[in-house]
Amino acid sequence: MSTYHESLKNKETLRLREIQKELPPFLIEFFRGIAQTTSTKTRLGYAYDLRIFFRYLYEEHKTLGGMEAKDLEVQHLNEISSDDIDCFMEYLSYYVRPDYENPENSTELHNDEKGKSRKLAAVRSMFKFFYKKKKVDANPATIVETPKIHDKQIVRLDVNEMADFLDAVESGEKLTDRQKTFHERTKKRDLAITTLLLGTGMRVSECVGINIKDIDFKNNAIKIVRKGGNEVFLYFGDEVQEALQDYLEERQQAITKEEGDDALFLSSQGKRITVRAVQKMVKKYALGVTIKNISPHKLRSTFGTNLYQETGDIYLVADTLGHADVNTTRKHYAEIEDQRRRKAASHVKLRKD
Template sequence: MTTLLHQKELFVEYLQIEKNASSLTIEQYKNDIEGFFGFMTAENIHSLTEVDFSFIRVYLSTLHDKELSRRSISRKLSCLRSFYRFLERERYVTNNPFLNVRMPKSENPIPEFFYEEELEHLFEVSDLSSPLGQRNQAILELLYGTGMRVSECEQLEIKDVDFSLTTLLVRGKGRKERFIPFGSFAEEALKRYLKDGRNTLIKEEGASSRLFLNNRGGPLTARGIRTILDKMVKDAALTIDIHPHKLRHSFATHLLNGGADLRSVQELLGHEHLSSTQIYTHVTKDRLKDVYMNSHPRANK
């Protein structure tokens, strides 16, 4: 098992150094590989060279029995295919048994989003007289106002904010950089936080260049951001689930509903492929149908 662990560690180094993968992607890949190692041990397979197509079919059957979504299964297969491709390159294995494994057809679920009335309740819960309240409001305004990922928000530094152009420099997947504009509500919340709240939170001058700090003055983590959002929902007395991606979905959906074109939304979200952005058109099609049914004189008898 030491050899397996060593090969996994080499792959993680490859993801970090050569692929510039995000910390979230690396953590998911590590979990997927460790889960596969556990299955190998349970099936008395001790080397990656022993894995063949028939073994992979048994593995897939186990994943289906656990009622994992097709998206989760596809991610695990993609991870293991990349892992073997790396091992082939490094000559630890001579073939990639995952190459001929067919990916499950994607489910293309319609993304969940907030209605504008629900968001209004969230924007009213922060205590803007306290440093933490100012920070929380700035986080909420930025996540909804820019559609950035929580991992991108976590990595923001003060120097990434340009108030003269009202834009943020954001580092996305694969460390790809893009500029995102932000509006007047986010600008007001950010200026308030930087002028007052952040100066109170930071314990030592120059201790951290990160934009968002925790209550101890250190960098705020992605988990910390999720905890903040959960508390805001609870304080707003809303009976809805929240996750940072729901704010990202809301950003895209509301832009498209307001008339933005798909290519612009793709650029703002940092999607490499337009197909990733097209999931939001399902939502806007429903709205277009409602508008048509309520507006066109020949829509209803």
């Protein structure tokens, strides 16, 4: 694993330890117990979500209300019913995150079905762990219905929009006067990033983690670290190769702020570019091209759509995008599959013309 990913994992580990201090002490056993089967990022997500759950209990629960998290013991979980968890789901629709030092800075928060499902998964995982350990009498979270997540139509660039988008990145014509002053310095980098995202379908987090040494131009391959820490090679075409090589001539002359940093994509400050910076950059160029809300993830969807339309191989798309379950891929591209089935029907003749 690269130094960048090790550093990111270490930061997540430290953050997880900080959040655990705000949670009931018995959860230390839970996080230690799932460490071998989950990533640090997953455990950190559970910690954030469980912090909200125990804050809800403090504010609303009939018997645990008013009890500080540090005073809770694992036996207290037996006082939580499925009705309590249902009420927690309702609570997530609207709640206020307090700022005890500055009450006026308290934040109003809302969760959609996806956010609620994620938090329910954290609660379920916690109860499942302690029920398996026979430290609680039941697992009430198992009978709580998962919120129905309504499928959204995939937002992606069509062929003409994709060409216009890359033209906009290269020329800078659609930018404001202020943005154009920076464009000349960043256009080769920006074109390399956007071409790479559109040409491989990699996640933006995978993109920013690439080091120069990860590129193999002999095989037109690039090594990335997937979610979960697995290293894989993605292959790219001539357009991506050209954009990367053009940028690399410029990158080799750059001075990095962090000694020995081999980061492929740098910010204007000479540091590894961040996910947030790439998100803002993509949105900046897309605004002048389409009314669609385009993000790096939408560029990933564009690649997946193009690959599926060209090959019809859902397993290839799933593997290239790094989906652990092909059903995830199939769900996203169901609309295209339906179009293909309709097209297939038109080729079947029951009677001669």
